[in-house]
Amino acid sequence: MGRLVHKYxxxxxxxxxxxxxxxxxxxxxxxxxxxxxxxxxxMGKATDHLxxxxxxxxxEPSKREMDMLLSTGEQVTIALLTMALMEKGIDAISLTGWxxxxxxEAHHGNAKITSIVNExxxxxLSLGKIVIVAGFQGISESEITTLGRGGSDTxxxxxxxxxxxxxxxxxxxxTGVFTxxxxxxxxxxxxxxxxxxxxxxxxxxxxxxxxxRSVEFAKNYSMPLLVASSMSDEAGTMIGEExxxxxxLLVRGIAFENDVTKVTVEGLPxxxxxxxxxxxxxxxKKVNVDIIIQHQYTEDFMNVSFSITQSTLKDTLxxxxxxxxELGFKDIHFEEELAKVSIVGSGMVSNPGVAAQMxxxxxxYEIAVKMxxxxxxxxxAVVDERNMVLAVEMLHxxxxxx
Amino acid sequence: MGRLVHKYxxxxxxxxxxxxxxxxxxxxxxxxxxxxxxxxxxMGKATDHLxxxxxxxxxEPSKREMDMLLSTGEQVTIALLTMALMEKGIDAISLTGWxxxxxxEAHHGNAKITSIVNExxxxxLSLGKIVIVAGFQGISESEITTLGRGGSDTxxxxxxxxxxxxxxxxxxxxTGVFTxxxxxxxxxxxxxxxxxxxxxxxxxxxxxxxxxRSVEFAKNYSMPLLVASSMSDEAGTMIGEExxxxxxLLVRGIAFENDVTKVTVEGLPxxxxxxxxxxxxxxxKKVNVDIIIQHQYTEDFMNVSFSITQSTLKDTLxxxxxxxxELGFKDIHFEEELAKVSIVGSGMVSNPGVAAQMxxxxxxYEIAVKMxxxxxxxxxAVVDERNMVLAVEMLHxxxxxx
Numbered sequence: 001m002g003r004l005v006h007k008y009x010x011x012x013x014x015x016x017x018x019x020x021x022x023x024x025x026x027x028x029x030x031x032x033x034x035x036x037x038x039x040x041x042x043m044g045k046a047t048d049h050l051x052x053x054x055x056x057x058x059x060e061p062s063k064r065e066m067d068m069l070l071s072t073g074e075q076v077t078i079a080l081l082t083m084a085l086m087e088k089g090i091d092a093i094s095l096t097g098w099x100x101x102x103x104x105e106a107h108h109g110n111a112k113i114t115s116i117v118n119e120x121x122x123x124x125l126s127l128g129k130i131v132i133v134a135g136f137q138g139i140s141e142s143e144i145t146t147l148g149r150g151g152s153d154t155x156x157x158x159x160x161x162x163x164x165x166x167x168x169x170x171x172x173x174x175t176g177v178f179t180x181x182x183x184x185x186x187x188x189x190x191x192x193x194x195x196x197x198x199x200x201x202x203x204x205x206x207x208x209x210x211x212x213r214s215v216e217f218a219k220n221y222s223m224p225l226l227v228a229s230s231m232s233d234e235a236g237t238m239i240g241e242e243x244x245x246x247x248x249l250l251v252r253g254i255a256f257e258n259d260v261t262k263v264t265v266e267g268l269p270x271x272x273x274x275x276x277x278x279x280x281x282x283x284x285k286k287v288n289v290d291i292i293i294q295h296q297y298t299e300d301f302m303n304v305s306f307s308i309t310q311s312t313l314k315d316t317l318x319x320x321x322x323x324x325x326e327l328g329f330k331d332i333h334f335e336e337e338l339a340k341v342s343i344v345g346s347g348m349v350s351n352p353g354v355a356a357q358m359x360x361x362x363x364x365y366e367i368a369v370k371m372x373x374x375x376x377x378x379x380x381a382v383v384d385e386r387n388m389v390l391a392v393e394m395l396h397x398x399x400x401x402x
Numbered sequence: 403m404g405r406l407v408h409k410y411x412x413x414x415x416x417x418x419x420x421x422x423x424x425x426x427x428x429x430x431x432x433x434x435x436x437x438x439x440x441x442x443x444x445m446g447k448a449t450d451h452l453x454x455x456x457x458x459x460x461x462e463p464s465k466r467e468m469d470m471l472l473s474t475g476e477q478v479t480i481a482l483l484t485m486a487l488m489e490k491g492i493d494a495i496s497l498t499g500w501x502x503x504x505x506x507e508a509h510h511g512n513a514k515i516t517s518i519v520n521e522x523x524x525x526x527l528s529l530g531k532i533v534i535v536a537g538f539q540g541i542s543e544s545e546i547t548t549l550g551r552g553g554s555d556t557x558x559x560x561x562x563x564x565x566x567x568x569x570x571x572x573x574x575x576x577t578g579v580f581t582x583x584x585x586x587x588x589x590x591x592x593x594x595x596x597x598x599x600x601x602x603x604x605x606x607x608x609x610x611x612x613x614x615r616s617v618e619f620a621k622n623y624s625m626p627l628l629v630a631s632s633m634s635d636e637a638g639t640m641i642g643e644e645x646x647x648x649x650x651l652l653v654r655g656i657a658f659e660n661d662v663t664k665v666t667v668e669g670l671p672x673x674x675x676x677x678x679x680x681x682x683x684x685x686x687k688k689v690n691v692d693i694i695i696q697h698q699y700t701e702d703f704m705n706v707s708f709s710i711t712q713s714t715l716k717d718t719l720x721x722x723x724x725x726x727x728e729l730g731f732k733d734i735h736f737e738e739e740l741a742k743v744s745i746v747g748s749g750m751v752s753n754p755g756v757a758a759q760m761x762x763x764x765x766x767y768e769i770a771v772k773m774x775x776x777x778x779x780x781x782x783a784v785v786d787e788r789n790m791v792l793a794v795e796m797l798h799x800x801x802x803x804x
Binding site for chain 1: 418421422452455456458459460463464466467468470471473474477478480481482484485486488489495496498501522544546
């Protein structure tokens with residue numbers, strides 16, 4: 001039996017009882033003869049509590065000090081989980097990010113892992129120990145850093161690669177990756193397997209199970225990922241290369257998100273660097289732009305539409321107003337209460353008719369399409385928010401995902 | 403203006419409000435032009451909370467994992483205090499024990515500081531920053547260690563020595579060192595100054611303000627210590643060399659502790675290694691013995707009495723019974739509900755009559771003395787617990803401490 005990495009998220013280690021439950025699960029995997037490295041997050045609401053303490057002191061605390069503060073959350077969990085294993089007579093040792101050799105950029109609050117010095121972990125494994133590592137954190141020179149959103153998943157995948165694990169198993173509060181969100185669509189079905197690229201599109205589009213960074217990392221190193229529940233023994237979803245995928249369905253899942261707002265800039269003079277200026281302005285205001293559509297309606301003028309999340313509309317309008325004179329556009333429109341619905345599947349690459357089929361289905365139910373964006377394995381349509389669930393249900397049915 | 407080390411204990415940083423209060427105090431000291439290194443403990447009940455979590459998992463958790471767990475407490479405080487200073491526009495940086503270069507033995511839970519690699523702290527000071535260091539913790543190779551009881555005081559003194567500070571200022575919830583415990587004796591008086599040796603005797607005897615390890619450390623390096631309140635601006639007590647002490651009173655303070663039990667082993671055969679065996683047995687059972695009195699009543703036999711704390715009586719009796727046959731003693735007696743009262747003062751060294759004076763005073767109030775122990779600057783008498791406060795009050799008065 002080879003090496004495995006398990007990762008348990010905040011909910012899975014949210015209480016002493018749950019930590020003991022995780023210890024039981026680890027015991028079983030160890031009994032099967034695996035060498036185990038376990039990555040854990042901070043306990044349930046621990047991070048929120050720390051963020052709240054900082055918030056009582058400073059509206060904008062130093063990022064370095066936030067890393068210093070937040071990294072204690074995972075450190076508490078690794079110590080407690082290790083104690084729980086030792087209490088069962090299992091030899092285990094906890095390691096902080098820096099002890100585990102997780103080197104990162106010097107970018108507090110959102111550092112990327114640059115390399116893993118795996119000596120310590122490999123040594124502890126060779127001594128027969130289960131190694132419990134604090135997720136979400138690393139070290140840059142001698143500074144404690146954190147990895148930002150989805151950081152613990154990334155830690156797990158990076159460690160799996162560094163110790164040449166057979167698989168990186170992400171245990172969470174859902175039983176796997178679904179064809180669409182089961183909270184909205186009762187007939188959503190759990191997938192046995194999915195490809196990295198499909199998962200990336202699903203993750204980016206709000207499926208929310210895994211952070212895209214960790215999936216991309218796994219893809220780059222061909223590290224098989226398993227997503228499964230820490231609370232049940234139900235089989236999860238395997239994420240791997242194309243060829244390992246169960247059946248070559250055209251569409252593998254429907255992702256969706258609401259709170260989408262469409263903004264249109266009208267009558268923008270068609271100069272070389274206009275688009276660059278427009279989106280740099282928004283980026284400087286930390287406005288995240290998703291879909292962009294450009295339409296040149298005369299030789300000299302164009303319209304540009306883009307989608308943003310509802311909450312950044314105010315900043316967007318302010319930023320645009322600031323540069324209206326400089327850019328010389330005529331008007332701004334916006335449309336709120338929209339949603340984005342996307343079909344995802346690697347089968348689409350060789351099947352150009354899928355987008356058309358999607359539009360037909362939406363038309364059949366009189367759902368107007370406001371914007372469209374496509375990638376090789378995804379087609380996204382922006383629709384009215386009130387039509388979102390209907391659109392997802394109908395697409396889910398029409399593409400035989402039930 | 404030179405360098406200063408401040409240390410703030412758990413009560414002083416027990417809430418966000420108190421952390422802000424500490425930041426205000428630091429701001430004042432910085433405004434006076436001092437270079438400052440600040441050592442802090444975990445917030446109020448934070449350590450208790452962590453100990454409780456561990457206790458829910460294991461009755462005897464691994465000491466290494468306890469260090470991993472508990473060291474997070476101080477790490478939270480350094481981050482929050484640094485944020486509070488930065489919020490006031492003061493440049494500051496937090497350092498964990500290992501970042502601050504605090505090297506210790508590889509003895510988890512009770513490590514001694516072996517050396518301090520001061521480069522990082524000195525560099526940050528030279529950049530004009532106030533350096534906030536986590537007390538109570540250090541590093542041995544790449545393992546996180548904690549220093550045990552009084553650890554943060556020791557961290558503060560060791561850092562003061564390492565950066566050649568002018569003074570190490572310990573801020574706590576009392577206003578200084580008193581002639582005796584003001585909770586018991588209303589006329590207790592705060593001392594302006596006291597010598598290291600006197601403080602050591604006071605600390606050992608339960609005055610409780612400073613841990614003896616930190617006082618000894620300060621004495622070895624002639625580092626002046628100030629004990630003062632973090633809640634008021636009242637002048638505290640300076641602890642220094644003999645010559646700095648205000649007035650050469652014979653007795654400088656009265657220390658006392660209750661819960662003392664006296665155990666007597668009767669008819670112990672007078673062999674060479676009998677005493678060694680007897681006390682090794684107790685030490686192996688983790689019984690702490692304080693006063694020891696040996697009385698050889700014939701050439702072949704002796705009686706040995708010693709004092710222990712009430713809570714270890716059961717273990718003591720069990721241990722003695724185990725070795726009764728081997729050691730060949732005749733009987734065991736014990737006497738509970740006793741207390742130890744001690745007079746402390748370096749003036750005693752050259753004044754042999756002080757002990758006699760103490761016994762006279764006790765006799766005057768019909769307080770029976772059960773055991774006596776003396777050092778160069780201390781005389782301790784064991785008396786009935788019910789007489790403890792009376793004895794302290796009368797000695798306090800007779801030796802002109804009011």
